[in-house]
Amino acid sequence: MSTVTFDIVDNYMGIIKLNRPEAANAFSRQLLRDFHHAIDEAERHQQLRAMIIMAEGEKAFCAGADLKERSTMTQDEVVETVAEIGKIVSRVESIEIPTIAAINGAAFGGGLELTLGCDIRIASDNAKMGLTETSLAIIPGAGGTQRLARLIGLSKAKYYILTAKRFDSFEGKEIGLIEEVVPLNELQSKAFEIAQQIASNGPVGVKMAKQAIDQGFDQDIKAGLAIERKSYMKTIPTTDRLEALQAFKEKRKPNFKGE
Template sequence: MELVNYETIDNDIAVITFNRPEVANALSSDLITGLEQCIQKVKTDDNIRSVIITASGQKAFCAGADLKERKTMNDDEVVTAVQKISSVCDAIEKLDVPVIAAINGVAFGGGLEIALACDLRIAANHVKMGLTETSLAIIPGAGGTQRLPRLIGTGQAKLLIYTAQSISAEDAFAIGLIERSVAASFLQDEAVSIARKITKNGPAAIKQAKKAINQGMDLPMDEAIQLEHASYKKLIPTKDRKEGLLAFQEKRKPDYHGN
């Protein structure tokens, strides 16, 4: 049985699904390796315009590290395992196409850190989530202490990390941790609907928008504006830009190819 499944929808949406429901999709070394392989598939398939990361069932998106596996590791092996999860989160964030986390069940620790590395987060409304590491006398080690405050603000991030408390999807939506909360039965449809809205737009434009947003966040405003301008300029000579204008003029849907 594959621990991480990979499939495509409409030939341009990749769906990556964790498949260890019996252990709440805990992040074993093998699961992380499977996720790495799926990310590599996305990177090498020029047809892919957006990605959905989700999990099988409704109980768990990912409950974090595989603690049973961790117990068998020495200190150096634990550090290596955490670095591998962090590296995968970085790889997700650095994909040049948008990534949607469809959070179907609980998302704790490293599981939430994977979701934080995505561009958008949609959760079923029964879901609980949190960065609970300090309750185990550790801290988030896959980007959680950095991505969470950038997303929801320093105070709210400190509150969640210091207390190690989990919160509901309703509360997560209220503080901006997730972008949508929907009934579990609609989660997949909502994720695919958003992905399709993304993929109908100019692929090169989406990539440049993601680059400008992500890289501009930590720059002074004047440098960030320059980055936006440089990203905009790259789109001027593209065939897609001309197609967009022509399609608007002819009152039809544009046919974009990413060039």
């Protein structure tokens, strides 16, 4: 059985699920291979409008690296495996549709780094998380030092990474890392609700909005506004834009087709 699965719900929502709960969904070499295959499969479905990344079980989203497996590796193999985790996070980050991480429990090290590659993070009220690598005499190596600082600010990122502090989902929301905290039994439905809200909007507009935000974030305001205009112009010739105007006129919900 695959350690990462991909499914489609309601035609428009993709779900990538980590499925190794007996090992806290940790990143084994096999799981990394299966994750690449799941993304490959997802990218073949052009009709998707939102992607949820979640995990099987009630205790762990992803505990990070499989330390039991890593203890048998050579230094070169360790470096190679960390790079592979980084590639997965970067692939998730570059998915053109919005991605939602539904954190159902422990998310440490590479597990939390995976969520940093997503656009939106929600968590169950029992979740614990942290970039704890310095307590293992290493540093976050799958993008954590870069993405966390961009999300919560330089000083806060240094505080959490240098102390290797573990924190709960409520603290995660307080610092701007987590958007919603819900009971564990409501996490999946909340993720679906957010995905459906996104999927009900104009698909081209959503993709272009994500693109404009991502590409403009590290630019000065002038360059950022130019990026925004370029993305905006791609929405103008779409039939969805005309459908939205017609639906408004007729006082009905628009029927978007991503065209």
